[in-house]
Each structure stands twice: as C-alpha cells, then as structure tokens.
Amino acid sequence: MLKTSWVASANSAETDFPLNNLPYGVFSVGDADLRCGVAIGDRIIDATGLEAAGILRADPDADVLDAPYWNDFMALGPKVWAAYRAKLQDLLAEGASEEVQDQLTTYSVPMSEATLHLPFKVAExxxxxxxxxxxxxxxxxxxxxxxxxxxxxxxxxxxxxxxxxxxxxxxxxxxxxxxxxxxxxxxxxxxxxxxxxxxxxxxxxxxxxxxxxxxxxxxxxxxxxxxxxxxxxxxxxxxxxxxxxxxxxxxxxxxxxxxxxxxxxxxxxxxxxxxxxxxxxxxxxxxxxxxxxxxxxxxxxxxxxxxxxxxxxxxxxxxxxxxxxxxxxxxxxxxxxxxxxxxxxxxxxxxxxxxxxxxxxxxxxxxxxxxxxxxxxxxxxxxxxxxxxxxxxxxxxxxxxxxxxxxxxxxxxxxxxxxxxx
Amino acid sequence: MLKTSWVASANSAETDFPLNNLPYGVFSVGDADLRCGVAIGDRIIDATGLEAAGILRADPDADVLDAPYWNDFMALGPKVWAAYRAKLQDLLAEGASEEVQDQLTTYSVPMSEATLHLPFKVAExxxxxxxxxxxxxxxxxxxxxxxxxxxxxxxxxxxxxxxxxxxxxxxxxxxxxxxxxxxxxxxxxxxxxxxxxxxxxxxxxxxxxxxxxxxxxxxxxxxxxxxxxxxxxxxxxxxxxxxxxxxxxxxxxxxxxxxxxxxxxxxxxxxxxxxxxxxxxxxxxxxxxxxxxxxxxxxxxxxxxxxxxxxxxxxxxxxxxxxxxxxxxxxxxxxxxxxxxxxxxxxxxxxxxxxxxxxxxxxxxxxxxxxxxxxxxxxxxxxxxxxxxxxxxxxxxxxxxxxxxxxxxxxxxxxxxxxxxx
The missing domain is CATH 3.90.850.10 (Fumarylacetoacetase-like, C-terminal domain)
Structure with missing residues (x-):
C-alpha cells in the first residue's frame, strides 16, 4: 500500500519515488559541490545537509554523508541502513509536525533543478x-x-x-x-x-x-x-x-x-x-x-x-x-x-x-x-x-x-x- | 656500471638494491604505522619521514608520502618521478656530506627489522x-x-x-x-x-x-x-x-x-x-x-x-x-x-x-x-x-x-x- 507523505508529489500513483521507495543518490545544483540526496516525489532531500544540521544522522560521531557517494554510509551496515530509513520515513510521512516539514523543505531542492551523479564509488x-x-x-x-x-x-x-x-x-x-x-x-x-x-x-x-x-x-x-x-x-x-x-x-x-x-x-x-x-x-x-x-x-x-x-x-x-x-x-x-x-x-x-x-x-x-x-x-x-x-x-x-x-x-x-x- | 653509495651494503654485486635501483615500498616496524620506504642495500630509507622533515619532498605543498602507498606520489607524474629519484641518488651517493649521511641514517631502518606491505593501492x-x-x-x-x-x-x-x-x-x-x-x-x-x-x-x-x-x-x-x-x-x-x-x-x-x-x-x-x-x-x-x-x-x-x-x-x-x-x-x-x-x-x-x-x-x-x-x-x-x-x-x-x-x-x-x- 502507498505510504502517504506530506510531499504531495510523492503520493501520485505515477511517481517513481513515493515514501515507500526513498532511493539514495548524489546531486548538485549549479556549480555547488556534490551532495548525497534522497528522492521523494519531485524533490530531492539534501541528506548531507540534514546530517550537518544534526537533523538526521546515520552515525552520531562521523559525517558519513559529507562525501559525493554513499559508500561510507553503506559501510555502517544493515542495522544503520534500517534505522536511517525508518527515521527518514517518519520525517517524510503524512502527519509530521510543521517544524519538521519546514526543516526538510529547507533541506530539499526540486529534482528538475539538480544534476545527478553516480550514487556510489564503484569499487570493482x-x-x-x-x-x-x-x-x-x-x-x-x-x-x-x-x-x-x-x-x-x-x-x-x-x-x-x-x-x-x-x-x-x-x-x-x-x-x-x-x-x-x-x-x-x-x-x-x-x-x-x-x-x-x-x-x-x-x-x-x-x-x-x-x-x-x-x-x-x-x-x-x-x-x-x-x-x-x-x-x-x-x-x-x-x-x-x-x-x-x-x-x-x-x-x-x-x-x-x-x-x-x-x-x-x-x-x-x-x-x-x-x-x-x-x-x-x-x-x-x-x-x-x-x-x-x-x-x-x-x-x-x-x-x-x-x-x-x-x-x-x-x-x-x-x-x-x-x-x-x-x-x-x-x-x-x-x-x-x-x-x-x-x-x-x-x-x-x-x-x-x-x-x-x-x-x-x-x-x-x-x-x-x-x-x-x-x-x-x-x-x-x-x-x-x-x-x-x-x-x-x-x-x-x-x-x-x-x-x-x-x-x-x-x-x-x-x-x-x-x-x-x- | 655500479653507482657507489655510502651505504656499504649497496655496493655489493650480490645485493638486489644498489644505488642504481632504489625501488619503492611500504614498510612497518613493530606495531608502528605503515610508511613509504626506499630500499638501499640492506636498509630501508624512511621516505615518509624524510618528507615530513623537509629533507626530501616530492611536492612542496602536499605530503604525498604521508600514506601507506605510493599512489599519490605516482599521480604527480614523470617529471616529479625523475626529480625525486635524482635527489635521492644524490643524497645516497658516495661523497654525500656527513650531515646528509647522518640525516639519512637517522631516517632509515634495517630491512631485516621491517615488515613489508603492498607498495601501492591496486586500483584495478x-x-x-x-x-x-x-x-x-x-x-x-x-x-x-x-x-x-x-x-x-x-x-x-x-x-x-x-x-x-x-x-x-x-x-x-x-x-x-x-x-x-x-x-x-x-x-x-x-x-x-x-x-x-x-x-x-x-x-x-x-x-x-x-x-x-x-x-x-x-x-x-x-x-x-x-x-x-x-x-x-x-x-x-x-x-x-x-x-x-x-x-x-x-x-x-x-x-x-x-x-x-x-x-x-x-x-x-x-x-x-x-x-x-x-x-x-x-x-x-x-x-x-x-x-x-x-x-x-x-x-x-x-x-x-x-x-x-x-x-x-x-x-x-x-x-x-x-x-x-x-x-x-x-x-x-x-x-x-x-x-x-x-x-x-x-x-x-x-x-x-x-x-x-x-x-x-x-x-x-x-x-x-x-x-x-x-x-x-x-x-x-x-x-x-x-x-x-x-x-x-x-x-x-x-x-x-x-x-x-x-x-x-x-x-x-x-x-x-x-x-x-x-
């Protein structure tokens, strides 16, 4: 079943990126640095920004998303993958507080304005x-x-x-x-x-x-x-x-x-x-x-x-x-x-x-x-x-x-x- | 012809590592960190140490040998490879000043005491x-x-x-x-x-x-x-x-x-x-x-x-x-x-x-x-x-x-x- 989000575009049956998905990518806007992002509807959540701001962190001690790839995040292992995804779904779910919605909207960009890059560093x-x-x-x-x-x-x-x-x-x-x-x-x-x-x-x-x-x-x-x-x-x-x-x-x-x-x-x-x-x-x-x-x-x-x-x-x-x-x-x-x-x-x-x-x-x-x-x-x-x-x-x-x-x-x-x- | 060195063991016809060679490796002694080294006779010159001390640097601005591999050094290109090798040969050649000999002896270890590691990070x-x-x-x-x-x-x-x-x-x-x-x-x-x-x-x-x-x-x-x-x-x-x-x-x-x-x-x-x-x-x-x-x-x-x-x-x-x-x-x-x-x-x-x-x-x-x-x-x-x-x-x-x-x-x-x- 569709999990509904306060990001309206994520609730369309046509989007690739409903709350059920939340895929991980790397994006840039204009000439700015590459950042880790999460797709939701027609927007990209700036995961690197959320980490730096302390709003959503995978690791309390290390900035694993301060990088143009998700490798350091992946290296934290399945428990962290699950916990991070659960927290992200909470923040983006319908019913999240207005404060949370404001914060996440601040740390997001329209997908149409972003350039997408390889989401991870290919080892072999x-x-x-x-x-x-x-x-x-x-x-x-x-x-x-x-x-x-x-x-x-x-x-x-x-x-x-x-x-x-x-x-x-x-x-x-x-x-x-x-x-x-x-x-x-x-x-x-x-x-x-x-x-x-x-x-x-x-x-x-x-x-x-x-x-x-x-x-x-x-x-x-x-x-x-x-x-x-x-x-x-x-x-x-x-x-x-x-x-x-x-x-x-x-x-x-x-x-x-x-x-x-x-x-x-x-x-x-x-x-x-x-x-x-x-x-x-x-x-x-x-x-x-x-x-x-x-x-x-x-x-x-x-x-x-x-x-x-x-x-x-x-x-x-x-x-x-x-x-x-x-x-x-x-x-x-x-x-x-x-x-x-x-x-x-x-x-x-x-x-x-x-x-x-x-x-x-x-x-x-x-x-x-x-x-x-x-x-x-x-x-x-x-x-x-x-x-x-x-x-x-x-x-x-x-x-x-x-x-x-x-x-x-x-x-x-x-x-x-x-x-x-x- | 043999290039003679003040490191006596490098002048033997039997050594793999005369002054003509000067191969690059990575070594450690005991539990210490891995360092970049150069083989000469029966000793290893601590290239990471020479760089940090300012005695022999490949790059004036970057510590390329402050790493357990020679990749960053290699990335500097053939002109740097040649200049570094020439300087190293000068420092180790017969006739180098006593000050130089003392310095390089300080920054060296017997090969027999060292553990050797992969000398570079294999990309593919x-x-x-x-x-x-x-x-x-x-x-x-x-x-x-x-x-x-x-x-x-x-x-x-x-x-x-x-x-x-x-x-x-x-x-x-x-x-x-x-x-x-x-x-x-x-x-x-x-x-x-x-x-x-x-x-x-x-x-x-x-x-x-x-x-x-x-x-x-x-x-x-x-x-x-x-x-x-x-x-x-x-x-x-x-x-x-x-x-x-x-x-x-x-x-x-x-x-x-x-x-x-x-x-x-x-x-x-x-x-x-x-x-x-x-x-x-x-x-x-x-x-x-x-x-x-x-x-x-x-x-x-x-x-x-x-x-x-x-x-x-x-x-x-x-x-x-x-x-x-x-x-x-x-x-x-x-x-x-x-x-x-x-x-x-x-x-x-x-x-x-x-x-x-x-x-x-x-x-x-x-x-x-x-x-x-x-x-x-x-x-x-x-x-x-x-x-x-x-x-x-x-x-x-x-x-x-x-x-x-x-x-x-x-x-x-x-x-x-x-x-x-x-």
Missing part, C-alpha cells in the same frame, strides 16, 4: 550472464542451437570481471569505440570504429558490506545494499573477434551506464520472488533459502536523433533471471576473493521468452539478420549514432510504484582519429 | 596472456596442437580483467580454494577443494598516470611507473570447468602475489630490449616505436614444507614476452576505458621455449601427465599444501643487479568447511 565491477533466455539466444547465434547453453551454465552463475572505471551515470554520452574487427570473410583484422554497438538491459546489485572468504547465499543477500538499472554497452564485432579464449575485454570497456538512484533492498522487499524452476539440481552452496529475485517490470526504448518521441523496443522483467544477485555474490566469494563496499554486480542481460522481451539488439535483430523497423520508418540492426537508448523499470505495488529513474545514454560518433591530440 | 587489475610459449603450451593441452594459438593471438594482446581485491604482498599465505570441479568422466560437478592449484610466473606493470581515451604505445610506456614480480595463483580444475564462454573467474580469484618493491622504469632503462620477431604484422596502433620489453632473468623455486632448501623449478626471462606492457596498456585503452593511477597489468605467464623455462606447473608437468621429481624424492604435478613457491628476478648490469626482492607465498590447506563460522 563484475558482470554476469545469468539470464537463460539471453544465454540461449546468444549461444544459438554464436555456437548453434545444439551448443547454445554451455555445459556449465545450469551449474554456475557464469560471470567475468568488468572494468569499474568505465561505469558512468545515466545521461552520460557514450562514444562509439574503435577496436579490432575481423569479419568471417576477412584474412586479417582492421582497426576501425565498432559497427555493431549494442545495449544490454541488466540490473546492478550493490554490495554494501564487505566479506573476506566464502559466504552463503543468505549472507550474500544480507550484504546487498540495493539495486540500480544497468546498461552494459557492448561492441559485438569487437567481442566476436577478441573473446576466445579469455572472455570479453574491450567489447565491454567503453561504458556501463547506471540509473542514478540506489533503490534499497528494503524498498524492494514487497516484490521478492523466487528464481525459476531448476533444470539441474544446484550444488548446496548455491541453493536459495528464500525468494531472492524481484518482480520488477523493465523496458528499453530508443529515441533516434531526429525522432519526436521514444519508442519501446522490449519489455521484460527482472524475475526472468535464472540466478539471483545473492547467488551470484555467493559464487563470487567461493575462491576466497574479498568483496568490498561499493562492488557492483551486473545481473546479465534480462531477456524474456518471447521476441518482444529481448534485452539486447543482438537478440532483437538476431545478429542483424532481422532488422527492426522503427516508427519513423528507419531500420536498426544495431545502434546508430545519435540514438538515445533508455532503460526504465519500476516494481508495481498496490497504488504505488518503486521506480529506479531512467538509465539513458546517447551514442555519439566515434573519433575520426583516436590518437589525434588537442 | 588486468591480467594478460601475452607469452607465446605459454599460450602455445596451454593451448596444445586444452585444444590440441592444431588449435593451440587462438586465431586472434598474433593480433591482440589478449587480456581479461582480474580481481584487484585479491592482490596480496609477498609472504602472505595463500589458502587453497574451494570451487566447482568437474572432470571429463563426471556427469555433474562437485564443490570441493581445488586439486590442481598452480602458479603463474609473471611481471606486473604499474600504471602511474591516468588516461581518458585511447593512448599510443609511446604514451602507454610513458604512463608506466614501474614493475613488480607477480604470481597469478591459478586453480586449473576450477578454470577448466568454468572458463567457457566468458573466461577465467574464480580460478584466478584466490590471490595474486606481488613482490614488495616497485622497481621503477627509470632503474630498468639500461635493460630495455625489443619484443621478438613479429610473426604477423601488427596493426599500426600496436607497433612499438622503440624497445619496450626488458631483459630480466627470472626464476621460480619450490620449498616443500619439510625440505631444507628451496629448489629452482624453472628459469626464464621477461624478454620472452610477445607483447610489452606498453602494447598491452595501449590495447587496454582502445575502447575508451579510463586508466587510473595504481592500475596493475599482469604480463601473462612467462615461459621460454625449452622445458626448464616454463612458468607454471601446468606446463612443467604437462597437465599432470609428467610429474616433476623433487630433490627430496617427492613428486609434483601441482602444488601441495605446505609448499612455498617463490619468484625471483633481477636485471644483470655490469657489476650490479637491479633486483625485485622475492615474491613468495606458502599454500595452506583448504578450510574443512568454508561456511563454518567462528
């Missing part, structure tokens, strides 16, 4: 491949229908380490990369701008507590602070030539875009659901003790450079994943690698079973063999320069939604000469 | 696969002699992102990991301690300057601050089952050990050499404008738990690499990913052409088919619990050597139950 970034429909589609295209799903896929949440330095916030332009390309009919590769640039519609899980050794799936779930939408921009032609035998590298290094608000695990609790039926019994260390996926409808839309309005390309749902983020994180720790506050885990591309539920253009256009026709009559096998691709998602409650805010990026042309300076 | 870690003998050996074992070298190998310095949080300093024990194992004769995997735990003898290059977009090989070489020895501990049985299609993940997540001293590029200048003959013409962006490899003899030795002395298993040389670190770094930037101060690039396993020049047990024992017999009569296909594996390396000058200090780790038994707490 791991990307998974845990959507079965996606893995089957891609495997069929790359290796044929008989070998579509690798033999290990039903036993391991397959993942690879990504590049944390390439993570950017929604709204950041993405420059088409150069790379080594070699088509099947070429003897030798060329170095040229990518011709098959693509999106991957994913969710990102943010690690809020560190570990130092293997953790159970339950412990892993406890370590997760929240979720974001994640677009793992992918250069398919670079990937095809480079990925054997050690996996994707430069194909995934251009950018990974995140939605600007960390939606907390607490806000998503009503939407927990189980992973799908296991087609092969999992090893005990990967068994889920309870539902650890979430029912979150997702979509991806495209806005060509001169088009008037965006057009939805696909709709899918986070519950389509075969492995949850908790299972991925538990697997990630098996060999002993420490996990740190701010580690980011990409779910893997989230495709549903049908054609209009595919989370990448590679799948939608079946490797370019079945180009999409857009509303303006143009066709797409992959992304064209000037296209803006936007991921959206919101869990649907009874009279409210828990939304993420858009995860958007516009693809700008490759450099004429990547080595020309000045 | 990338591991390459750029040794042709190693790639050929491993490829032959995994895919047969006809498909040994992947089609892209002679065109791309193949690399994958590793896990920075798993990087440890020499001397840190390495616990045998658990993981999913599935032999060819098994229907389903089991979760069990790794049975084929291995080393990889590598060099690590440390990025000292950031970039934001593609850089040339020359620019990449300029960005490199220095080198360390690197042992990329590898769980071969975990790797065999997990690595298709997205590359190694948990097989490489247990630990990566580094030698404790950053040997600067400046100290290695006399030992520059070219990469080997190109068997396929490189794309222009990867062409080396000059010699960017180094002639550094390397070895790996084993000390079983109850053995009296270590035994050398293999000798090789960094100049065996097909691609230099500068070429790897240039390739790393092609798709636009920013590089940061403290990024670590592993060279890939360095094997030479002959059997006693192999940089991994996988190669030495040919996948376990040809176990090694050690001096104590025991045999090894892979590492046994209690074994200490040590990498050593030193460039050989005229009457001096530029050494790295050992990169050692003892493998301790796997946990009985990785999920048992307390």
């Amino acid at each position: 970034y791991t990307d998974f491949y845990a959507g079965k429909h996606h893995a089957t589609n891609v495997g069929t295209m790359f290796r044929g229908a008989e070998n579509a799903l690798p033999p290990n896929w039903l036993s391991i949440p397959i993942g690879y380490n990504g590049r944390a330095s390439s993570v950017v916030v929604s709204g950041t332009d993405v420059r088409r990369p150069w790379g080594q390309l070699k088509g099947p009919d070429m003897d030798l590769p060329v170095f040229a701008p990518c011709k098959r640039f693509d999106i991957e519609l994913e969710m990102g899980a943010i690690v809020g507590m560190p570990s130092d050794g293997p953790v159970t799936v339950q412990e892993a779930d406890d370590m997760i602070f929240g979720y974001v939408l994640l677009n793992d921009w992918s250069a398919r032609d670079i990937q095809a030539w480079e990925y054997q035998p050690l996996g994707p590298f430069q194909a995934k290094a251009t950018a990974t875009s995140l939605s600007p608000w960390i939606v907390t695990k607490a806000a998503l609790e009503p939407f927990r659901c189980s992973t799908p039926h296991r087609e092969r019994v999992l090893l005990p260390y990967l068994e889920e003790p309870g539902p650890m996926l979430y029912d979150i409808p997702l979509s991806v839309s495209i806005l060509p450079e001169n088009a008037e309005k965006p057009e939805v390309l696909a709709r899918t749902n986070y519950r389509e994943m075969y492995y949850s983020a908790a299972q991925q994180l538990a697997h990630h720790t098996t060999a002993g690698s420490p996990m740190n506050v701010g580690d980011l885990l990409g779910s893997g591309t989230i495709s549903g079973p049908s054609k209009d539920e595919r989370g990448s253009l590679l799948e939608m256009s079946w490797g370019g063999k079945e180009p999409l026709t857009l509303a303006d009559g143009s066709t797409r096998s992959f992304i064209e320069d000037g296209d803006t691709l936007t991921l959206s998602g919101a869990a649907q409650g009874d009279g409210y939604r828990v939304g993420f805010g858009d995860c958007a990026g516009t693809v700008i042309p490759a450099l004429d000469d990547p080595y020309k300076r000045g | 870690y990338t591991d390459f696969y750029a040794g042709k003998h190693h790639a050929t050996n491993v490829g032959t074992m995994f895919r047969g002699a006809e498909n040994a070298l992947p089609p892209n190998w002679l065109s791309i310095p193949i690399g994958y992102n590793g896990r920075a949080s798993s990087v440890v300093v020499s001397g840190t024990d390495v616990r045998r990991p658990w993981g999913q194992l599935k032999g060819p004769d098994m229907d389903l995997p089991v979760f069990a301690p790794c049975k084929r735990f291995d080393i990889e003898l590598e060099m690590g290059a440390i990025v000292g300057m950031p970039s934001d977009g593609p850089v040339t090989v020359q620019e990449a070489d300029d960005m490199i601050f220095g080198y360390v020895l690197l042992n990329d501990w590898s769980a071969r049985d975990i790797q065999a089952w997990e690595y298709q299609p997205l590359g190694p993940f948990q097989a490489k997540a247990t630990a990566t050990s580094l030698s404790p001293w950053i040997v600067t590029k400046a100290a290695l200048e006399p030992f520059r050499c070219s990469t080997p003959h190109r068997e396929r013409v490189l794309l222009p962006y990867l062409e080396e404008p000059g010699p960017m490899l180094y002639d550094i003899p390397l070895s790996v030795s084993i000390l079983p738990e109850n053995a009296e002395k270590p035994e050398v298993l293999a000798r090789t040389n960094y100049r065996e690499m097909y691609y230099s670190a500068a070429q790897q770094l240039a390739h790393h930037t092609t798709a636009g990913s920013p590089m940061n101060v403290g990024d670590l690039l592993g060279s890939g396993t360095i094997s030479g052409p002959s059997k006693d020049e192999r940089g991994s047990l996988l190669e030495m024992s040919w996948g376990g088919k040809e176990p090694l017999t050690l001096a104590d009569g025991s045999t090894r296909s892979f590492i046994e619990d209690g074994d200490t594996l040590t990498l050593s390396g030193a460039a050989q000058g005229d009457g001096y050597r530029v050494g790295f200090g050992d990169c050692a780790g003892t493998v301790i038994p796997a946990l009985d139950d990785p999920y048992k707490r307390g």
Whole structure:
C-alpha cells in the first residue's frame, strides 16, 4: 500500500519515488559541490545537509554523508541502513509536525533543478550472464542451437570481471569505440570504429558490506545494499573477434551506464520472488533459502536523433533471471576473493521468452539478420549514432510504484582519429 | 656500471638494491604505522619521514608520502618521478656530506627489522596472456596442437580483467580454494577443494598516470611507473570447468602475489630490449616505436614444507614476452576505458621455449601427465599444501643487479568447511 507523505508529489500513483521507495543518490545544483540526496516525489532531500544540521544522522560521531557517494554510509551496515530509513520515513510521512516539514523543505531542492551523479564509488565491477533466455539466444547465434547453453551454465552463475572505471551515470554520452574487427570473410583484422554497438538491459546489485572468504547465499543477500538499472554497452564485432579464449575485454570497456538512484533492498522487499524452476539440481552452496529475485517490470526504448518521441523496443522483467544477485555474490566469494563496499554486480542481460522481451539488439535483430523497423520508418540492426537508448523499470505495488529513474545514454560518433591530440 | 653509495651494503654485486635501483615500498616496524620506504642495500630509507622533515619532498605543498602507498606520489607524474629519484641518488651517493649521511641514517631502518606491505593501492587489475610459449603450451593441452594459438593471438594482446581485491604482498599465505570441479568422466560437478592449484610466473606493470581515451604505445610506456614480480595463483580444475564462454573467474580469484618493491622504469632503462620477431604484422596502433620489453632473468623455486632448501623449478626471462606492457596498456585503452593511477597489468605467464623455462606447473608437468621429481624424492604435478613457491628476478648490469626482492607465498590447506563460522 502507498505510504502517504506530506510531499504531495510523492503520493501520485505515477511517481517513481513515493515514501515507500526513498532511493539514495548524489546531486548538485549549479556549480555547488556534490551532495548525497534522497528522492521523494519531485524533490530531492539534501541528506548531507540534514546530517550537518544534526537533523538526521546515520552515525552520531562521523559525517558519513559529507562525501559525493554513499559508500561510507553503506559501510555502517544493515542495522544503520534500517534505522536511517525508518527515521527518514517518519520525517517524510503524512502527519509530521510543521517544524519538521519546514526543516526538510529547507533541506530539499526540486529534482528538475539538480544534476545527478553516480550514487556510489564503484569499487570493482563484475558482470554476469545469468539470464537463460539471453544465454540461449546468444549461444544459438554464436555456437548453434545444439551448443547454445554451455555445459556449465545450469551449474554456475557464469560471470567475468568488468572494468569499474568505465561505469558512468545515466545521461552520460557514450562514444562509439574503435577496436579490432575481423569479419568471417576477412584474412586479417582492421582497426576501425565498432559497427555493431549494442545495449544490454541488466540490473546492478550493490554490495554494501564487505566479506573476506566464502559466504552463503543468505549472507550474500544480507550484504546487498540495493539495486540500480544497468546498461552494459557492448561492441559485438569487437567481442566476436577478441573473446576466445579469455572472455570479453574491450567489447565491454567503453561504458556501463547506471540509473542514478540506489533503490534499497528494503524498498524492494514487497516484490521478492523466487528464481525459476531448476533444470539441474544446484550444488548446496548455491541453493536459495528464500525468494531472492524481484518482480520488477523493465523496458528499453530508443529515441533516434531526429525522432519526436521514444519508442519501446522490449519489455521484460527482472524475475526472468535464472540466478539471483545473492547467488551470484555467493559464487563470487567461493575462491576466497574479498568483496568490498561499493562492488557492483551486473545481473546479465534480462531477456524474456518471447521476441518482444529481448534485452539486447543482438537478440532483437538476431545478429542483424532481422532488422527492426522503427516508427519513423528507419531500420536498426544495431545502434546508430545519435540514438538515445533508455532503460526504465519500476516494481508495481498496490497504488504505488518503486521506480529506479531512467538509465539513458546517447551514442555519439566515434573519433575520426583516436590518437589525434588537442 | 655500479653507482657507489655510502651505504656499504649497496655496493655489493650480490645485493638486489644498489644505488642504481632504489625501488619503492611500504614498510612497518613493530606495531608502528605503515610508511613509504626506499630500499638501499640492506636498509630501508624512511621516505615518509624524510618528507615530513623537509629533507626530501616530492611536492612542496602536499605530503604525498604521508600514506601507506605510493599512489599519490605516482599521480604527480614523470617529471616529479625523475626529480625525486635524482635527489635521492644524490643524497645516497658516495661523497654525500656527513650531515646528509647522518640525516639519512637517522631516517632509515634495517630491512631485516621491517615488515613489508603492498607498495601501492591496486586500483584495478588486468591480467594478460601475452607469452607465446605459454599460450602455445596451454593451448596444445586444452585444444590440441592444431588449435593451440587462438586465431586472434598474433593480433591482440589478449587480456581479461582480474580481481584487484585479491592482490596480496609477498609472504602472505595463500589458502587453497574451494570451487566447482568437474572432470571429463563426471556427469555433474562437485564443490570441493581445488586439486590442481598452480602458479603463474609473471611481471606486473604499474600504471602511474591516468588516461581518458585511447593512448599510443609511446604514451602507454610513458604512463608506466614501474614493475613488480607477480604470481597469478591459478586453480586449473576450477578454470577448466568454468572458463567457457566468458573466461577465467574464480580460478584466478584466490590471490595474486606481488613482490614488495616497485622497481621503477627509470632503474630498468639500461635493460630495455625489443619484443621478438613479429610473426604477423601488427596493426599500426600496436607497433612499438622503440624497445619496450626488458631483459630480466627470472626464476621460480619450490620449498616443500619439510625440505631444507628451496629448489629452482624453472628459469626464464621477461624478454620472452610477445607483447610489452606498453602494447598491452595501449590495447587496454582502445575502447575508451579510463586508466587510473595504481592500475596493475599482469604480463601473462612467462615461459621460454625449452622445458626448464616454463612458468607454471601446468606446463612443467604437462597437465599432470609428467610429474616433476623433487630433490627430496617427492613428486609434483601441482602444488601441495605446505609448499612455498617463490619468484625471483633481477636485471644483470655490469657489476650490479637491479633486483625485485622475492615474491613468495606458502599454500595452506583448504578450510574443512568454508561456511563454518567462528
């Protein structure tokens, strides 16, 4: 049920940010410093300001929000996460005193006036491949229908380490990369701008507590602070030539875009659901003790450079994943690698079973063999320069939604000469 | 030629740390704080102390060495690196005034009394696969002699992102990991301690300057601050089952050990050499404008738990690499990913052409088919619990050597139950 707030815009069934949500972000207004903020309706509460003023503090002794990221807050652990959220909900709930309302209004800005930044410092970034429909589609295209799903896929949440330095916030332009390309009919590769640039519609899980050794799936779930939408921009032609035998590298290094608000695990609790039926019994260390996926409808839309309005390309749902983020994180720790506050885990591309539920253009256009026709009559096998691709998602409650805010990026042309300076 | 120092132990032809070297590390004595230090002979100069006392400063305005890592120093860039090194060599050279000698002796400790720590904060870690003998050996074992070298190998310095949080300093024990194992004769995997735990003898290059977009090989070489020895501990049985299609993940997540001293590029200048003959013409962006490899003899030795002395298993040389670190770094930037101060690039396993020049047990024992017999009569296909594996390396000058200090780790038994707490 909708929790009502004295911030009127937070009570609309259409807002991404009702009192039930309260996601954490980082914002700035004009040239001022970056500050931690909380979204409520069409406003941002200045959490850094509330902390400095002593109105709402996570830690009595340390200014953990006096920083352009939520990492120090996350490091305080789940009890503090819960207590802070409870206090914030009290302050923003309908019925709060006029004094409180005045104070919080003072420490808030209209979202329309703010610039949003990455909400946390990404420690390390791991990307998974845990959507079965996606893995089957891609495997069929790359290796044929008989070998579509690798033999290990039903036993391991397959993942690879990504590049944390390439993570950017929604709204950041993405420059088409150069790379080594070699088509099947070429003897030798060329170095040229990518011709098959693509999106991957994913969710990102943010690690809020560190570990130092293997953790159970339950412990892993406890370590997760929240979720974001994640677009793992992918250069398919670079990937095809480079990925054997050690996996994707430069194909995934251009950018990974995140939605600007960390939606907390607490806000998503009503939407927990189980992973799908296991087609092969999992090893005990990967068994889920309870539902650890979430029912979150997702979509991806495209806005060509001169088009008037965006057009939805696909709709899918986070519950389509075969492995949850908790299972991925538990697997990630098996060999002993420490996990740190701010580690980011990409779910893997989230495709549903049908054609209009595919989370990448590679799948939608079946490797370019079945180009999409857009509303303006143009066709797409992959992304064209000037296209803006936007991921959206919101869990649907009874009279409210828990939304993420858009995860958007516009693809700008490759450099004429990547080595020309000045 | 040996540059002579008033620190007598630095003038021995046997020391790793003559005045020609001056590598950078981080040390502590007893329970005191970690400090930045410079190795000279059998002593460590307290660089943090010299900075605080105003005797030797890298930056007139900022205490960049008031930290347990050299990252802030590196960020000052090559001109400061050169000026600092020149001043340090003056202070330590034979002929320095008695006052200087007294001051520096005050700000120094015997190396034997110090504990060494990681010399820099690892931003991100990338591991390459750029040794042709190693790639050929491993490829032959995994895919047969006809498909040994992947089609892209002679065109791309193949690399994958590793896990920075798993990087440890020499001397840190390495616990045998658990993981999913599935032999060819098994229907389903089991979760069990790794049975084929291995080393990889590598060099690590440390990025000292950031970039934001593609850089040339020359620019990449300029960005490199220095080198360390690197042992990329590898769980071969975990790797065999997990690595298709997205590359190694948990097989490489247990630990990566580094030698404790950053040997600067400046100290290695006399030992520059070219990469080997190109068997396929490189794309222009990867062409080396000059010699960017180094002639550094390397070895790996084993000390079983109850053995009296270590035994050398293999000798090789960094100049065996097909691609230099500068070429790897240039390739790393092609798709636009920013590089940061403290990024670590592993060279890939360095094997030479002959059997006693192999940089991994996988190669030495040919996948376990040809176990090694050690001096104590025991045999090894892979590492046994209690074994200490040590990498050593030193460039050989005229009457001096530029050494790295050992990169050692003892493998301790796997946990009985990785999920048992307390």
